[in-house]
Amino acid sequence: MISARGSVVPPLASPRFFSPPLSVAIVGAGPAGIHAAGALAELAPGTKTDVFERLPTPYGLVRYGLAPGHPESEKFVHSLHATLAASDFRLFCNVEIGKDLSVEDLRSSYDAVIIATGAPxxxxxxxxxxxxxxxxxxxxxxxxxxxxxxxxxxxxxxxxxxxxxxxxxxxxxxxxxxxxxxxxxxxxxxxxxxxxxxxxxxxxxxxxxxxxxxxxxxxxxxxxxxxxxxxxxxxxxxxxxxxxxxxxxxxxxxxxxxxxxxxxxxxxxxxxxxxxxxxxxxxxxxxxxxxxxxxxxxxxxxxxxxxxxxxxxxxxxxxxxxxxxxxxxxAIGFLGTPLAGVPFDHGRGTVTHRGGAVVDESGSPVAGLFVTGWMKRGAAGLIGAARPDARQTVETMLYQLDSVGERRADRSGIARLLGAGNVVSVDWDGWLRIDAAERDLGVKYGRDRVKIKDREVLVGIGTNLPVHPQ
The missing domain is CATH 3.50.50.60 (FAD/NAD(P)-binding domain)
Known part of the structure; x- marks a missing residue:
C-alpha cells in the first residue's frame, strides 16, 4: 500500500488502540462510507465514528442505484446493516456537508475525516x-x-x-x-x-x-x-x-x-x-x-x-x-462532485490522493483528510470492491495518525453547530423507524417493502415528527 508520502505502508497486523480513542467523521453513508466505519471498528477498536449523509436514509448506491428487483440488493442491504450495527458510531442523515456543515467544521472537530460521497x-x-x-x-x-x-x-x-x-x-x-x-x-x-x-x-x-x-x-x-x-x-x-x-x-x-x-x-x-x-x-x-x-x-x-x-x-x-x-x-460513466475544502481533480471527477490520503496541488498530504470509494478511484468496480478499498484508506489513515502527537479534536460541538443552523438530522433509530414504515407499506400492498420517496415524510418519520406516509 502507498502512503501519502509515496512510501510503502505495511498492512496492519493487529488492531491499533489509541488513547484517547480516535474520533473520525465519515462523509457518505453508502457502501464506501459504511465499510470505512466497519474497518475502523475492526482495526481501531474504540474509535468514535460519526457518519454523515445528505439524504434522509443510508445505503446510497445500494438503495438508489441498483435496478428494482436486483437479486443482490437485499444481500447488500443486510451486509451494510450488519456492518453498521456492529460498529460504535453515530448516524447523521439529512445533513449535507458543504451546506449544513463545512469540511473545516469536521476537520476541527475530529482527528480525521474520510470523504465517501460517491459519484452522483x-x-x-x-x-x-x-x-x-x-x-x-x-x-x-x-x-x-x-x-x-x-x-x-x-x-x-x-x-x-x-x-x-x-x-x-x-x-x-x-x-x-x-x-x-x-x-x-x-x-x-x-x-x-x-x-x-x-x-x-x-x-x-x-x-x-x-x-x-x-x-x-x-x-x-x-x-x-x-x-x-x-x-x-x-x-x-x-x-x-x-x-x-x-x-x-x-x-x-x-x-x-x-x-x-x-x-x-x-x-x-x-x-x-x-x-x-x-x-x-x-x-x-x-x-x-x-x-x-x-x-x-x-x-x-x-x-x-x-x-x-x-x-x-x-x-x-x-x-x-x-x-x-x-x-x-x-450511460458512459459517473463523476464525483467537488466539495469545498477538498482538493479535486475535475478531469477525473475524483479527489486527489495517495493511497487514500488526500493531497493538495503540490502533492503534500492534507492533514487529517482521507478519501475512499468512487470519489477515490473513480466510478469503476462492483459494489463489493468498496470493502477492500475502504480498508486500504483506513490503514493509511491509522498509519499516519500513529505518528501524530497529542490530538485535541472534540466532536461534542457538532450537535451545537447543527442546532444553530436548525438542521434536523435522522439518526440510526430514525432510520430503523423509516425502515419499519416502508416494510409496513409493503405489507399493505403485498410486498416486502415499498419505498417512501418524499423527503419531508422520510424526515418526519425519522425524527418522530407527526408525519406519516400515504
Missing amino acids: RDALLDIPGVELPGSFGSAEFVAWYNDHPDSSLQWPLNAASVAVIGGGNVALDVTRMLLAEAKSLQATDVSAEVREGMAGSRVREVHIFVRRGPADARFSPNELRALGELPGVDVVVDAADVAPDRHIERMAKQSVHTRLAVETLRTFADPSADRTSHRRVHLHFYRQPTEILGSGKVEALRVERTVPDGYGHVTAADTCTDYPVHAVYR
Whole structure:
C-alpha cells in the first residue's frame, strides 16, 4: 500500500488502540462510507465514528442505484446493516456537508475525516445536440425509478424508439427498465407512481451503442442474460460484431467473465433464433455517437463506425449512420462532485490522493483528510470492491495518525453547530423507524417493502415528527 508520502505502508497486523480513542467523521453513508466505519471498528477498536449523509436514509448506491428487483440488493442491504450495527458510531442523515456543515467544521472537530460521497453526476458527452430535450443522463433516470428523494416525480416514456449510449451494466439496467412491463415490478420496492409511469411507457425499441467490441465492453454475463430474459423482448446482435478474431479469442481465454459474456452475445446473434416479439433491443458494437440531431427536441442519433486494431483499441472509420430515435440516454460513466475544502481533480471527477490520503496541488498530504470509494478511484468496480478499498484508506489513515502527537479534536460541538443552523438530522433509530414504515407499506400492498420517496415524510418519520406516509 502507498502512503501519502509515496512510501510503502505495511498492512496492519493487529488492531491499533489509541488513547484517547480516535474520533473520525465519515462523509457518505453508502457502501464506501459504511465499510470505512466497519474497518475502523475492526482495526481501531474504540474509535468514535460519526457518519454523515445528505439524504434522509443510508445505503446510497445500494438503495438508489441498483435496478428494482436486483437479486443482490437485499444481500447488500443486510451486509451494510450488519456492518453498521456492529460498529460504535453515530448516524447523521439529512445533513449535507458543504451546506449544513463545512469540511473545516469536521476537520476541527475530529482527528480525521474520510470523504465517501460517491459519484452522483453523469460523465459528460461532448457532442453537438446533447442538450436537446429528450437527451438524458442515466443518473436522472436511475434516480427516478428508484424513488430517490431528489428525483423527478414523473418521467417521459413517450418515445417509441430510444438510444442508449454505453458499454457497461448501467446501460443494460437502463435498457431493461425502459422495456420493463409494469406487472414485472409488482414484487419490487418501487412506488405506485413509478409503476404507473412504466405502465404508460411507449418504448418499443432500444438501440445500445458501444464504441469498442464485445471483448472490451463491461457487461457482466448475468446482466446480459437478464436482458435476454425480458418477457416479450427480442435482443439482436449483428453476427459480424461478435465474429471470432484474435483479440476477442485472446481476451476470452484470459477471462471467464469475458468468455461468458461473448458467448451470451453470440446467442443473440444466432440467425436461427425466433424473433417475433413486438419489442426489441439492438446491441451495436464498434459504434460511437457523433451528434444528437433534432429541431427543438431529439429526432435522431448520428453514429460513426469504428474499426478495431486487434488489441482492444478502435479508430474512427468516417462512416456515419443516422438512427431515428426520439430519446437518448447517456450511460458512459459517473463523476464525483467537488466539495469545498477538498482538493479535486475535475478531469477525473475524483479527489486527489495517495493511497487514500488526500493531497493538495503540490502533492503534500492534507492533514487529517482521507478519501475512499468512487470519489477515490473513480466510478469503476462492483459494489463489493468498496470493502477492500475502504480498508486500504483506513490503514493509511491509522498509519499516519500513529505518528501524530497529542490530538485535541472534540466532536461534542457538532450537535451545537447543527442546532444553530436548525438542521434536523435522522439518526440510526430514525432510520430503523423509516425502515419499519416502508416494510409496513409493503405489507399493505403485498410486498416486502415499498419505498417512501418524499423527503419531508422520510424526515418526519425519522425524527418522530407527526408525519406519516400515504
